[in-house]
Amino acid sequence: MKPFPTLFLLAGLIGGGALPTPLAAQTTNRLVIHADQGRHTISRMIYGHFAEHLGRCIYEGFWVGEDSPIPNTRGIRNDVVEALRKIKVPVLRWPGGCFADEYHWKDGVGPRAQRPARINTHWGGVIENNHFGTHEFMDLCEQLGAEPYIAGNVGSGTPQEMMEWIEYMTSDANSTLANWRRQNGRQAPWRLRYFGIGNENWGCGGNMTPEYYSDLFRQYNTYVKNYSGNRIYRIACGPNGGDYRWTEVLMQRVGRRMDGLSLHHYTIPTGNWGRKGSATQFGEDQYHGALRRALEMDTLIRRHSEIMDRYDPEKRVGLIVDEWGIWTDVEPGTNPGFLYQQNSMRDALIAGLTLNIFNRHCERVRMANIAQTVNVLQAMILTDKERMILTPTYHVFEMYTVHHDATLLPTDLECADYVYQDHRIPGLNVSASRNAEGVIHVSLCNLHPDQPASLTAELRGARPSRVQGRLLTADSVQAHNTFDRPDRVRPVPFHEARLTENGFAVTLPPRSVVVLALQ
Numbered sequence: 001m002k003p004f005p006t007l008f009l010l011a012g013l014i015g016g017g018a019l020p021t022p023l024a025a026q027t028t029n030r031l032v033i034h035a036d037q038g039r040h041t042i043s044r045m046i047y048g049h050f051a052e053h054l055g056r057c058i059y060e061g062f063w064v065g066e067d068s069p070i071p072n073t074r075g076i077r078n079d080v081v082e083a084l085r086k087i088k089v090p091v092l093r094w095p096g097g098c099f100a101d102e103y104h105w106k107d108g109v110g111p112r113a114q115r116p117a118r119i120n121t122h123w124g125g126v127i128e129n130n131h132f133g134t135h136e137f138m139d140l141c142e143q144l145g146a147e148p149y150i151a152g153n154v155g156s157g158t159p160q161e162m163m164e165w166i167e168y169m170t171s172d173a174n175s176t177l178a179n180w181r182r183q184n185g186r187q188a189p190w191r192l193r194y195f196g197i198g199n200e201n202w203g204c205g206g207n208m209t210p211e212y213y214s215d216l217f218r219q220y221n222t223y224v225k226n227y228s229g230n231r232i233y234r235i236a237c238g239p240n241g242g243d244y245r246w247t248e249v250l251m252q253r254v255g256r257r258m259d260g261l262s263l264h265h266y267t268i269p270t271g272n273w274g275r276k277g278s279a280t281q282f283g284e285d286q287y288h289g290a291l292r293r294a295l296e297m298d299t300l301i302r303r304h305s306e307i308m309d310r311y312d313p314e315k316r317v318g319l320i321v322d323e324w325g326i327w328t329d330v331e332p333g334t335n336p337g338f339l340y341q342q343n344s345m346r347d348a349l350i351a352g353l354t355l356n357i358f359n360r361h362c363e364r365v366r367m368a369n370i371a372q373t374v375n376v377l378q379a380m381i382l383t384d385k386e387r388m389i390l391t392p393t394y395h396v397f398e399m400y401t402v403h404h405d406a407t408l409l410p411t412d413l414e415c416a417d418y419v420y421q422d423h424r425i426p427g428l429n430v431s432a433s434r435n436a437e438g439v440i441h442v443s444l445c446n447l448h449p450d451q452p453a454s455l456t457a458e459l460r461g462a463r464p465s466r467v468q469g470r471l472l473t474a475d476s477v478q479a480h481n482t483f484d485r486p487d488r489v490r491p492v493p494f495h496e497a498r499l500t501e502n503g504f505a506v507t508l509p510p511r512s513v514v515v516l517a518l519q
């Protein structure tokens, strides 16, 4: 595709609360990093993932079976695990999604040959052979070094079924269910911290009202027990995007019974679910549209947090953004029910800006799970039989590992807008943190497709003696990795930042994600 025409810049503001920039100062992008003010930890759980029984995510993406010629450990492919270990996946959500509210866990334990075949009614109507179940998922989490996050079935399951699943997984007793787990090959109980009581119960999880779901949450939650010292963090189904009433009702009626409230927000480039737009063949309208819609995450978190603050001023209940990412049309010729899409430099920018938003809201956002890990939606990894490629989104997750469990440093950014027709968004996006060794990391996105951006940063309360950087960019925002050209988009060292008397100065290439380390 042709590069976009150069657009004029206007002044904009983000992440600050400062006053509008006068026109004369339009070209100056300024950042203040308050290295003297960090109070909140960026939970590494913000860098979490989601894997559903959908398309080729679980089957082919993770699970190839023990007899596969693809190298595997107990049926789970080694290349995918090895790649995901490098991005330090902290938590993995499973089995859905919409699939969760029709999943019956007993179908997925015991000898594989005897497990029932079911129809995956949500995703292509394909046969689910249940070869990947609880034991395989827990094995995958152990291989990844990730915490399991299980979504329970409220929509079509019973409180008894939910209660028994938790006993099966977490009890050390000499009970029939715990002994069944032992017979199935697992002696010690698993540690299970995160448990979701339903998924999207306003939609595919039962089409409920918030009042009805709140009552059901209270009922099901009563039977979510803490066995053998395991303590469950209970996550309630939260709103669909900007459904603020859902949050209000849940906070009123469920309140302290939950530990976390979920939020789902997908970025649809066109804003039209019927024609979402291609993952790689798009013009500036859909580029700007996608970024604009991804940036809505900030408003959603702010407004849901304001409601939560009224009921929970201590911020005990976490906002758990357990589904997010760009959702485009599927790749031509693939099963529409499999949600297989390519992943471009645009996706990398969406990942970079969204993770920056989560970092900046880490006081309330305690976990997030991008949808989905392999071969589905905004994936980290795409596979084709024995081959595997890493996506631009993967590289952003790898570059941002420096923020895991680091202390958020507040930032004020004043920057020029990136304008398209009558739409405008701030051209830059940032977050900063300090890690346990005292190193300050700054992640910056230049969202403009063809304009570099110079930025002057003041660092308050720190005097680094060295700055190093890494850069992810590509020759176009449509650029993506393919099985024939797997390294077209990958991070490289970045040398365009220099220390100044009170901070640093940097020139960010167009369409780029840059992570700086200051020490």
Ligand code: AHR
Residues within 6 Å of the ligand: 052, 096, 097, 098, 099, 199, 200, 323, 371, 372, 377
């Ligand atoms: O991630 C794909 C689907 O999106 C999930 O199954 C559902 O929860 C959401 O609507």
